[in-house]
Structure formats: C-alpha cells, structure tokens
Amino acid sequence: MSAENAEAAAASEDEPGPIRRWLGRWRHVLTGLGVAAILGLVWLALSHFAAEITYADVLRELSATSWAEIGLAVLWTFASFVALSFYDVSALWFIGRPLPYTQVGLTSFFAYAVGNVAGFGPLTGGAVRYHFYAPLGLDAEDIGKIVAFVTATFTIGIATITALGLLFVADAVAAPLNIPSSLLQMAGAAVCVVVIGLIVISARGGEARFFGRTLRLPRPHILVLQILVAALDMFCSGAALWVLLPDSGLSLPAFIAVYVVAVGLGVLSHVPGGIGVFDAVIIAVVGRTASVDQVLGALILYRAIYYLLPLAVAALAASAVTAHRMARAPSGDALRVAARAAPAVLSALTFCLGTILILSSVTPASGEVLSLLSRYVPLPVLEASHFLASVLGLCMLVVARGLAFRLSGAWWAALFAIGAAIVLSLLKAVAYVEGGLLVLVGAALIFTRAQFNRPSLLTHQVLSPAWVIGIGSVLAAALAVLFFAYSEVDYTHQLWWQFEFTGEAPRSLRALLGITLAALVFGGWTLLRHARYLATLPSAEDMARAPAIIEMQGRADANLARTGDKSLMFSEDGRAFIMYGVRARTWVALFDPIGPEDAWPALIWRFVEAAREAGARPVFYQVAPENLALYADVGLHAFKIGEEARLDLTGFDLTGSRRATLRQTYARGQRDGLFFEVVPRDAVPAILADLRAVSDSWLDHHKAREKRFSLGAFTPDYLLAQPVAVLRHEGRIVAFANLLTTETREEASIDLMRFHKDAPKVAMEFLFTSLCLHFKAQDYHWFVLGMAPLSGLSTSPAAPLWHRVGRTLFERGERFYNFRGLRAFKAKFSPHWQPRYFAVPGGLEPAIALADVAALISGGIKGVIAK
Structure with a gap:
C-alpha cells in the first residue's frame, strides 16, 4: 500500500454512510426547498399581521423616529460588536495563542460585519479571519480551531439563551403561532438540560460522543464565559431594537427574552440574516400591544443600523487603509x-x-x-x-x-x-x-x-x-x-x-x-x-510547453508533469500551469500551481470555476501552508495530511554524533561493494533494460503494481526525461532512483526508487546518503525526502476530528502502512518538517475527495484495497 493510499485510509474511519452520502449529495436542494417552505410560511404570517396597515403608514412611522433613538440604537450596536469580539478573544485563549485586543477586535468587526449580512453565525467570516490572523503568525490549524471554537460555542451560547427565553416567554410566543406554550417550555427545558450536561461533561474530562462522533469541549469556565458573551451580545443587540420600537408594555428584560427566541428561530431557518422569520416573531409578540406599522418601521430601521451601517463602516475602513498603504504611510x-x-x-x-x-x-x-x-x-x-x-x-x-x-x-x-x-x-x-x-x-x-x-x-x-x-x-x-x-x-x-x-x-x-x-x-x-474547459490528457504541444516552465521554477516535484497521465491547465499568459487528475466528480490538482507566483491566484480561480462548471468538486492535494490564503479565497478548506521532509544541504555532512548512524551505514555500504553513480540523461537509454529488470524484480517482490498521479510509473519516456542515480554491486545495477531537478538548483528530489531483491540490506539508506552528498556537491539548497503521511497531526484536545482520526491511524495503523517507520527513516537525516495540506470544499467533501485521490493514485478502487 502506497503512502498516498495510507493517507486515504485515514478518511475510512470517518467514511459517511449511505444516508449521509445521500444527504450530502442533495443537501443544496433540500436546503433550498426548506428555505422556500419557511419563506412561504413567513409570507403567510406577515401577510396576516400586515393586513390592516399600509405602506404609507410604515413610511410615516419611519420618519417619526427621533435622532436620539437612532443614536441610542447605534451605541447599542457598537456594544454588541464589542461583545462579539470576545468570541475570538476566548478562542485565542483556548488554543493558547492570545493576541492584542486591538488586532482581535478589528478582525472580529470585519468578520461579523460580513457574516451578519450573509446569515447569523461566525462561520461566514472564516475567510476574513484567515486574512487577518495568518500574517499575525497563526497557521491554518490555529485559524481552523478558532473558527470551529467560535462556531461551536456560538451555537451553544445562542441555544442556551434561546432556551431560557422559551422558558420565560413561552406564552407570548406560542399564542400567535397557535401552539401549546407547554411544548415550547419543554423544548427550552430540554436544551437547558443538554447544556448543563455539556458543562458537567466538560468538568469531568471534556469529551462527549454524539451520533458516533467525539466532541471535545473546552473547560467549564470557558464554556460558561461563552454563554455569558452570548447573553451580553443578545442584550446589546436586542436593546438596539428595543429603543426603536413603540411602547408595547414590555420591559427591556422581557423584550430581550422575546428577542433571543426570534434570533434563535431565525438561525434555525438558515435564511440569511433570519429575514422574515425573525421579523414575524417580533411582530407577532410586540404587535399584540403596539401598532404593527410602528413595529414594522422599527424593524426596517434596525436592519439598516445593525446590518448595513457596520458594513458601510467596514467598507470605509478598508478603503482608508488601502489609501493609507498607497500613500506609503506606516500602519x-x-x-x-x-x-x-x-x-x-x-x-x-x-x-x-x-x-x-x-x-x-x-x-x-x-x-x-x-x-x-x-x-x-x-x-x-x-x-x-x-x-x-x-x-x-x-x-x-x-x-x-x-x-x-x-x-x-x-x-x-x-x-x-x-x-x-x-x-x-x-x-x-x-x-x-x-x-x-x-x-x-x-x-x-x-x-x-x-x-x-x-x-x-x-x-x-x-x-x-x-x-x-x-x-x-x-x-x-x-x-x-x-x-x-x-x-x-x-x-x-x-x-x-x-x-x-x-x-x-x-x-x-x-x-x-x-x-x-x-x-x-x-x-x-x-x-x-457549454463548459469552458474540459479535462483531457495533455497534447504533444502541452508536453512541450510544460518542461520549459518546470525548469525555471524551484519545485523539483513539478517534474511529475512529465508522466503524461495528468491534465494540464495553463494560465492565460502561459507562464504557469496546474497538473490535475479527474476521478468521478473530483478534480484533483497536484501541488500548488507551477510557475511564477503572481500567476497563481487567477489560475487557481480558473481551475476551481472550471471544475464547478463541469459539476465536479475542486481539490488541491499536497499544498504548502504559506499558500493557504489563496485557497481560502476561493472557498476551500484546508486539512493537514502530513509533513514533507526537507533536508538543508548547505549544512549537511556525516560528521558528529547526530549522524553517526548514517556515517556507519554509508561506510558499511562501501565495504559491501556498493558503488553510487549518477547517469546523465543522454546515457540512460543504454541502461534502460537493466533498470527494467530491477523494477520488475521490485514489483514482483512487493506484490505491487504501478501507481500514478502523485507517483511516477516505469515508462521509457518518463525515465528518459531526467538523470538516473544507480547503485552497482559487483558491476551489476541493483537499485536506481530517477532524479527530479530544475535549472534553479533550489531543490532536488527523487520519484521512483526501486531495488533488486538481491540488493544488500543497507542499499536504501546508502542510496539516500549518497544522493545527499551528490546534490550538496552540486550546490543544491534542499533535498526533498518526500512525505510522511499523517505525521505531525495535533494531539490537542481541541484538535478537529480529522486530526484525531489521522493520529489514531498513524499510531495504530501498521496493518495498513508503516507510517511510523517511514517517518523514523527520514528523521535519521535530521530534516526540516513542513506541513502539507489538502484544500477541499467543506461538509462531507473531504472524505469523499480523499477516497477519489486514493483511487487516482492506485488506478481505481481495486488498487486502493490492494498493493
């Protein structure tokens, strides 16, 4: 089983069942139908409430609102946004990465100014958070934890406050809806019991299971703090509406209880901003003792103040900052x-x-x-x-x-x-x-x-x-x-x-x-x-264009484009390309784009839109952490899939105690008669038959077959494209590796590395050591030893499910693949470990997409379960 197949096995623990797959496939249709049904019910309700008022009445009430009331609503709105910022503050405390409040407050403001318009909930501001937090030193995992923490605790907080509201104002909410108030009180009590249970579980260890999934909870004091933050936010935002409403006989605390119920039902409706659902509840309750036209006018003004005003301020702030930077002023x-x-x-x-x-x-x-x-x-x-x-x-x-x-x-x-x-x-x-x-x-x-x-x-x-x-x-x-x-x-x-x-x-x-x-x-x-771009295998012209781009950039693995088994999508100006494969409804791009970085954003966007236009999910496999913002911009989520071992050749040698084992193995290989040689590209045809014999022996000994996509296969055109390193024993070639290099000499790597079954046991370590010494002598900066799948996944209690499943497989998955052994072998060279990510749409997509990646690499489902 290949390393890439092993990565896919990490998803098998979380493979969705048929019902979840069906829901995932039709979720957009079901969501649309649900929203349409909710809007229909809201329309009927609002039509009933507004039957006796006119548009002119609403305009008259709007114009009658005093500037003092508008000013108070703006102040309460400001206080609400301050309260919202503490979701991020507590999330940063939770992951152990606190930041100055000015930076957190600004990030939170931008995120919620955008998110409130798209719908209640912090998730809609995830991309905004990435743009703010990434330059401040937080990596993709940290930002993912922040978004997950804010989303979970926001949900718990809003559910708790809504449940408490139902307990206190069930009669007022149930009457216009013609449902028993006891039913709403029971629902509120049930939610309160669940929240209390979560707090108790949090105090005892912080882990709970729901529908077969494990939920890691923060400590009780953080959980309670989030509930208090939700209460403060609801109080301030509710007060912003209360000061605009006519006198209805409801005190501010009583109205806040109604308000949180309306917000909770608006969130559950999935309608952006709760439009209609939220308004119907407020009119139904407040309109019983106040003029409906006045209530409707206040709601319109509230929407403008709480939603449109912060968005306009955010736009002004972003424009001012950009103008500041254009003037080269410090910031x-x-x-x-x-x-x-x-x-x-x-x-x-x-x-x-x-x-x-x-x-x-x-x-x-x-x-x-x-x-x-x-x-x-x-x-x-x-x-x-x-x-x-x-x-x-x-x-x-x-x-x-x-x-x-x-x-x-x-x-x-x-x-x-x-x-x-x-x-x-x-x-x-x-x-x-x-x-x-x-x-x-x-x-x-x-x-x-x-x-x-x-x-x-x-x-x-x-x-x-x-x-x-x-x-x-x-x-x-x-x-x-x-x-x-x-x-x-x-x-x-x-x-x-x-x-x-x-x-x-x-x-x-x-x-x-x-x-x-x-x-x-x-x-x-x-x-x-018609689709603008159809996935096809590269033409002869494409295969001629790609090597010129490969040679002028630093990534050695870009040479995998020479295999010819991947489609190539070039940028509009032809300076960069993406290599990708298609499996079922998944388009998988291998690595970041190849070519100048200024051409990447447009090319990534083009690839994502082409995939979506073809009805497929866009995926980027093995991308570097410094480029994750580009994928966040196009709506993709990052999942860590392992670490790449990179050896800095400028300081590499075999002296000292740190590499004593390598030194001893290298000396033993020389005593055993192993001879290392790099065969230039023009001399490879003469030894191609010998390389074929070694390759066939390796495949037969390991009961394996050729892979593809992220690994090369033994094909003459591919082997003849680059130099080949060989090991000779008694004059006979017993091992080889094709070399991946570019003219920049920034890094070097290998792809196929195969040994004859009769090769000495130290041959692999001897070959790697010889390659390191060879490339150091050729003034290369880095030697890439390849991926360690599922390595470096977080062990924190706050780690997402993806990390916990992958970590478990890494530690206990020897029957699938020797994950620990692979990392331990590469660790002998004391490399730098750089994380690699999988950028993919959210929901159920990661598990499905990773299964498609495994099938791409193995040549089909049969290859996934076999070697």
Missing part, C-alpha cells in the same frame, strides 16, 4: 492586512445595495418627488430609469459574488453598474440616500482596485447554490413588498400598459417583471452554456 500589523478584507466587505455591501435597488423599484415614490420630476424629466426617461435601475439591482447581486473572489471583471462590472445606478436613482426618484450609498461603494471600489487582481471574466463564474438561494430570497422579498406597497390597488391587465407620472403601481409591476426575466435569462444561460 500596524492588523491594519496592513485590513485592506485584504475589502473584497469580502464590498461584496456583501454590493449585494445589499443591489437588494435596495430592487426593493426601491417595487415601492412608490412620494408625490412631491414625482411632481418635481414631472417638471424636469420626460416621462420616457423616468420609465426607462425605473426599469433599468431594477435590472441593475439584479446585476449587482450577481456581480457581488465575483467581487468576493477578487475578479477584475467583477470590479469593472460593479463600477459600471454603480455609476449607472447613481444616475438612474436620481432620475427615477431623486433617491439621494440610495445614491449616497452607491457613491460610497463606488469610491471604495476605486480605492481598493489593487485587491481585485484576478484577470478572469465575470461571465466565467458559476453561481453556487447558496448564492442562488440568496438571490431567490431577494426576489421573493421584492414580490412580497410589491403586494404590500400596493395592497390598495386593484389588479387589472391594463396596469401593464399605463404610462403616467403618477402611475407608480404599473411602473413597479414592469420593474419586477424585468427583474424576473433577467434572472430567468441569466439562469438559463448559466445552465445551458
């Missing part, structure tokens, strides 16, 4: 990477502005505004502006995803759409607030231009199911708002053909139709277009 560690959060922030803000454009297109303008426009703007211009602004809103929803991935095409499209929308928003309704927000985002885009450096066309992107659900939710909300805004207008077919300044309902109908048609056209084009 702190955290500020130097704040600019890298700009794409995520501007993506979320662009999505919000697109939503605002759409909603403003289906709502009426005031009579005074229409009277003003009738004097200066011709009716056809007004009608066209209203219609085009709505379509531009949809375009901004689509463009927002491209901004998140730093596409240059998305940047240009967003800038054009925003510029046009600024003009149209003034022409259609003199919407100066809307226009001001558009100017803000446009300016932020200009200041952060350098962050959108991926030369990919916007039309090349594929919308993810989550993004499609988000756009669908906006369109559903627009339809609901349209019905609400014009509830007093009787529908007739003639409305579609009415064109007049006061005809707001016909104008809104046409705008919604335009949005819907544009969405259908874009969706149909996305589904029907």
Whole structure:
C-alpha cells in the first residue's frame, strides 16, 4: 500500500454512510426547498399581521423616529460588536495563542460585519479571519480551531439563551403561532438540560460522543464565559431594537427574552440574516400591544443600523487603509492586512445595495418627488430609469459574488453598474440616500482596485447554490413588498400598459417583471452554456510547453508533469500551469500551481470555476501552508495530511554524533561493494533494460503494481526525461532512483526508487546518503525526502476530528502502512518538517475527495484495497 493510499485510509474511519452520502449529495436542494417552505410560511404570517396597515403608514412611522433613538440604537450596536469580539478573544485563549485586543477586535468587526449580512453565525467570516490572523503568525490549524471554537460555542451560547427565553416567554410566543406554550417550555427545558450536561461533561474530562462522533469541549469556565458573551451580545443587540420600537408594555428584560427566541428561530431557518422569520416573531409578540406599522418601521430601521451601517463602516475602513498603504504611510500589523478584507466587505455591501435597488423599484415614490420630476424629466426617461435601475439591482447581486473572489471583471462590472445606478436613482426618484450609498461603494471600489487582481471574466463564474438561494430570497422579498406597497390597488391587465407620472403601481409591476426575466435569462444561460474547459490528457504541444516552465521554477516535484497521465491547465499568459487528475466528480490538482507566483491566484480561480462548471468538486492535494490564503479565497478548506521532509544541504555532512548512524551505514555500504553513480540523461537509454529488470524484480517482490498521479510509473519516456542515480554491486545495477531537478538548483528530489531483491540490506539508506552528498556537491539548497503521511497531526484536545482520526491511524495503523517507520527513516537525516495540506470544499467533501485521490493514485478502487 502506497503512502498516498495510507493517507486515504485515514478518511475510512470517518467514511459517511449511505444516508449521509445521500444527504450530502442533495443537501443544496433540500436546503433550498426548506428555505422556500419557511419563506412561504413567513409570507403567510406577515401577510396576516400586515393586513390592516399600509405602506404609507410604515413610511410615516419611519420618519417619526427621533435622532436620539437612532443614536441610542447605534451605541447599542457598537456594544454588541464589542461583545462579539470576545468570541475570538476566548478562542485565542483556548488554543493558547492570545493576541492584542486591538488586532482581535478589528478582525472580529470585519468578520461579523460580513457574516451578519450573509446569515447569523461566525462561520461566514472564516475567510476574513484567515486574512487577518495568518500574517499575525497563526497557521491554518490555529485559524481552523478558532473558527470551529467560535462556531461551536456560538451555537451553544445562542441555544442556551434561546432556551431560557422559551422558558420565560413561552406564552407570548406560542399564542400567535397557535401552539401549546407547554411544548415550547419543554423544548427550552430540554436544551437547558443538554447544556448543563455539556458543562458537567466538560468538568469531568471534556469529551462527549454524539451520533458516533467525539466532541471535545473546552473547560467549564470557558464554556460558561461563552454563554455569558452570548447573553451580553443578545442584550446589546436586542436593546438596539428595543429603543426603536413603540411602547408595547414590555420591559427591556422581557423584550430581550422575546428577542433571543426570534434570533434563535431565525438561525434555525438558515435564511440569511433570519429575514422574515425573525421579523414575524417580533411582530407577532410586540404587535399584540403596539401598532404593527410602528413595529414594522422599527424593524426596517434596525436592519439598516445593525446590518448595513457596520458594513458601510467596514467598507470605509478598508478603503482608508488601502489609501493609507498607497500613500506609503506606516500602519500596524492588523491594519496592513485590513485592506485584504475589502473584497469580502464590498461584496456583501454590493449585494445589499443591489437588494435596495430592487426593493426601491417595487415601492412608490412620494408625490412631491414625482411632481418635481414631472417638471424636469420626460416621462420616457423616468420609465426607462425605473426599469433599468431594477435590472441593475439584479446585476449587482450577481456581480457581488465575483467581487468576493477578487475578479477584475467583477470590479469593472460593479463600477459600471454603480455609476449607472447613481444616475438612474436620481432620475427615477431623486433617491439621494440610495445614491449616497452607491457613491460610497463606488469610491471604495476605486480605492481598493489593487485587491481585485484576478484577470478572469465575470461571465466565467458559476453561481453556487447558496448564492442562488440568496438571490431567490431577494426576489421573493421584492414580490412580497410589491403586494404590500400596493395592497390598495386593484389588479387589472391594463396596469401593464399605463404610462403616467403618477402611475407608480404599473411602473413597479414592469420593474419586477424585468427583474424576473433577467434572472430567468441569466439562469438559463448559466445552465445551458457549454463548459469552458474540459479535462483531457495533455497534447504533444502541452508536453512541450510544460518542461520549459518546470525548469525555471524551484519545485523539483513539478517534474511529475512529465508522466503524461495528468491534465494540464495553463494560465492565460502561459507562464504557469496546474497538473490535475479527474476521478468521478473530483478534480484533483497536484501541488500548488507551477510557475511564477503572481500567476497563481487567477489560475487557481480558473481551475476551481472550471471544475464547478463541469459539476465536479475542486481539490488541491499536497499544498504548502504559506499558500493557504489563496485557497481560502476561493472557498476551500484546508486539512493537514502530513509533513514533507526537507533536508538543508548547505549544512549537511556525516560528521558528529547526530549522524553517526548514517556515517556507519554509508561506510558499511562501501565495504559491501556498493558503488553510487549518477547517469546523465543522454546515457540512460543504454541502461534502460537493466533498470527494467530491477523494477520488475521490485514489483514482483512487493506484490505491487504501478501507481500514478502523485507517483511516477516505469515508462521509457518518463525515465528518459531526467538523470538516473544507480547503485552497482559487483558491476551489476541493483537499485536506481530517477532524479527530479530544475535549472534553479533550489531543490532536488527523487520519484521512483526501486531495488533488486538481491540488493544488500543497507542499499536504501546508502542510496539516500549518497544522493545527499551528490546534490550538496552540486550546490543544491534542499533535498526533498518526500512525505510522511499523517505525521505531525495535533494531539490537542481541541484538535478537529480529522486530526484525531489521522493520529489514531498513524499510531495504530501498521496493518495498513508503516507510517511510523517511514517517518523514523527520514528523521535519521535530521530534516526540516513542513506541513502539507489538502484544500477541499467543506461538509462531507473531504472524505469523499480523499477516497477519489486514493483511487487516482492506485488506478481505481481495486488498487486502493490492494498493493
């Protein structure tokens, strides 16, 4: 069994069953159906609550809100974001890597400003955290632990506070929902019992099992601290809404209990931001003793203050930091990477502005505004502006995803759409607030231009199911708002053909139709277009281009592209390439891209989008830790799969006690008559038959067959491409290794290393030692001894399941592969150990993808279970 197969065996302990595989395959469809059902129920509930109020009533209540109340809401919002920062603070304490609060607070603010818009929960800010924490010295494992810790403790905290809320306000919540209050109290009590049980388990050892999985818990004081942080966050964010609401007879503590229940149900709904679900609960409870139109107006204002305002501040901050850096002004560690959060922030803000454009297109303008426009703007211009602004809103929803991935095409499209929308928003309704927000985002885009450096066309992107659900939710909300805004207008077919300044309902109908048609056209084009890039084996031209790139870069393993069994995807400018294999629905890229690093981001994006467009999962196998931010940017998660042994040849010799064993073995090999020789590439054909005999003997002795993908096979074209090191015994070749080098002499490595069954026992160690001495003499910097699979996985109680399964296999998996023996052999040379990662989509994807990698290496499923 090969080392790569052994890595795949680590996933076998966690291989999902048929039900989990089915759920994983259809989870996007099931999630979409669930969200649609929830939105339908919410629509019915809100329609019932709003049956006796009008759009004008809501506008009147909004304008009646005092600036003092708005100021208090902003202060409570600020306090809530401060409370949220302590999730990260405690997570850093938990992993033993505390950082200054200014850096943690800034990171938390950016992460939650983006995450709150995409949906409650810290996971949505994971990529933002990576960009902030990685330059501060935290590696991928540390950041993964932070995200996992924050997610788990946030869930426990919100569940606890929601359960307590159900115990105290069950009657108020159950009455409008027509369900027994005792049922809600029982649910709340059950959750409280579970949380108390977790605290007890944490005190006794911190480990619990759920559905066959082991959950590592933090110590009780940290767990309780997280619950208190959740309580503080809920109190502050709830108070921000409470000061905006009309007097309903509910005290602040009583309202907070209702608020946490609404937040909890919003989180469970998986609707972004809990929109609709959260609002329905608040209206159902508070609206019983207060005016519903006042409650609805307060909710709209609360959304703007708690969601849109922090996002706008984050965009301003990112733009200011970028402008600061452009002026070469000094800045702190955290500020130097704040600019890298700009794409995520501007993506979320662009999505919000697109939503605002759409909603403003289906709502009426005031009579005074229409009277003003009738004097200066011709009716056809007004009608066209209203219609085009709505379509531009949809375009901004689509463009927002491209901004998140730093596409240059998305940047240009967003800038054009925003510029046009600024003009149209003034022409259609003199919407100066809307226009001001558009100017803000446009300016932020200009200041952060350098962050959108991926030369990919916007039309090349594929919308993810989550993004499609988000756009669908906006369109559903627009339809609901349209019905609400014009509830007093009787529908007739003639409305579609009415064109007049006061005809707001016909104008809104046409705008919604335009949005819907544009969405259908874009969706149909996305589904029907041909894949831009089909995976095929490299052509003769590709095989001629790749070696020139290989020789000009430092990674020796790049020579595996010479095997010809992997597809090659070149960058647009032809300076770099990715080698990859395809197995089932998995595209597996081997290593980081090959070529100049400035060409990598666009090439990685191109590979990921090509895989997704082909209906496959993109995977990067054996990537270096310093490049993980590139994969986080395209939505992939990193899993450690082992360590690569790298020997610094500049200080290598056989003197001293540290390498006494190597020195003795090397001397013994010489006494046994072993002779080391490097055969130049042009002389390899003369010994190819002898090498074949050694290879056949090795395969027969080990009952093995040729591997591929991440290992070379004995093929003449591959063996003749590089020099070969041989060991001779009594004049006969008894061992060989093909050498992997480049013209940079940065590093050297080997691939095939095979021994005749009659070779002396010390032959392998003698060959490695001889290679080290040879490459040192040739002025190479590094000699790469290869991977130690599953080595270096964390033993911490906070380690994720992936590490615990891999560690167990490393320590007890001798029947599969000699993991410990392989690492111990390489450790004799005292190398540097550098982690290697597996970048893959989340969920159930890692186990499935790693099984596909094993099949790629072994030539099929049969090869995985056999040698």
